[in-house]
Amino acid sequence: MKILVCISHVPDTTSKINFTDGDTKFDTNGVQFVINPNDEFGLTRAMWFKEKQGAVVHVVNVGGPETEPTLRKALAIGADEAIRVNTPATDGFSVAKQLANVVKEGGYNLVIAGRESIDYNGGMMPGILAKLTGSNFVNTCIGLEVDGDKATVIREIDGGKETLKTSLPLVVGGQKGIVEESDLRIPNMRGIMQARTKPLTVKEPVDASAETATVSFEKPAPKGQVKLVDNVDQLIDLLHNEAKVI
């Protein structure tokens, strides 16, 4: 099994979100970048396939050189090789086109991506990639087993879950549940040392135009003060008469 794990390089979840250049660019000043949490769950599942089923695991990112530390972290967690497609990630469609090329050239039969990246929340890359590579696709994946070219996938649905049988080639959009929080691995010293010498290949992009373009950003209006109440009668009264939600 040859697995490609897609790694999105995103601001740490505690980041303050600000914009510069007349609200047209995300302000990276003082922002820590990390592996997108949904992707980290997927990467951890891939490590399990490597250890238990002898899978080969590569990680990939579409982005500039600034994303390499994030890819090195994925190597430190245990991926065998990393690939960076040297072009900015503009929208889900164009990233998927770049990755489709990587998938075809590398002959991967399982692609694990995240349900969405926590920066732009597009959530469309995995589905488009599946379609472009003629693979089966399962989103919001919370369980994945592979046996030969057959796969059993659990998908989170509104109010429950669904178990599906499908086959490779397969693309999944993973999230917490594909492994548990307690399964996540912090790279150890040995992993970090090894990661320095593992291959990180930079690939030039293929021609792929973006279908959408973000023109500007805006922050939500500041919130008013909380109304503190002393007892539940007051609360019920306010929720009924003022907020009109009960």
Add this chain to the structure above:
Amino acid sequence: MSVLVYTESEEGVIKKIALEAVSYAKGIADQMGTSVTAISINANNTSELAKYGASKVLEVSDDKLNKFNGEAYADAIAQAAKNEDAKVIVLTSSANSKFLAPTLAVDLNAGFVPNVVALPERTSPFKVKHSVFTNKAFAHTEIKTEVKIVGLGKNTFGLKESETSMSNEAFSPNLDAHDFDMEIVSVDKATDQVTIADAEIVVSAGRGLKGPENWGMIEDLANTLGAATACSKPVSDMGWRPHSEHVGQTGKPVASNLYIAIGISGAIQHLAGINSSKVKVVINNDPEAPFFKAADYGIVGDAFEIVPQLNEKLKAFKAQNN
């Protein structure tokens, strides 16, 4: 040329988010001087769609589509879009819409923007506002393709009545075997509970509750309010509650009318996921808890005292107001 809206249903009943999507589609159709066509899949009764502005509904009825199937549903919607020559397709932000949107986008060679919160600022070029950074900001994005797909965020546009006379047409898309490559072996879903996705009210509790044995009062309160139950991440990580209840940046988003947070501190990752709820209430014994900065109403106090009181008083209130 019309605006096409996919109107989701559950067990044959059109969902409320679908009606909101029709209202929104009607708004775009008015901007563009055209009309709204809806497509429903195995819905029993679509007459309500007229109330929100649909002029036509394409009704697909096919037993093979009884269970959601991303590939086949996207294929059906794509064929409807081509038949109608639709240039704008409106979806919701439900899990199913998000599943099928990318497939549809490739089928129609369309640009897609999810989590849209308002009508397009302009339709040529087509520019929409949508939430990004898990509700910490908004972006204004242009869709440059001829066909455009937007996913409307829940509870952002609201229901807007616009009674229209509507025609019903049976629609039978050509579905091929490839649409059914995936076999659903089992579905495990509580049918007697409101889901977080559909709920108007969500009652959520955190580590302040001390242990899973104390969730009885949370469930009672949720029952009284007809609400869904939710929890913070550590609560699901510790196995006190199922993962499906985990809300926040790495869990489910919540966009309810009312969100009640009990014994939840209000960490940035938690708030990010629930921020698009309209009204937020916090019950916490620590007046310094960050949630008080994000909430509309708050009570500083012990959840073990306040929640049972709130439940009793609400029962009395409900009895009086029904």
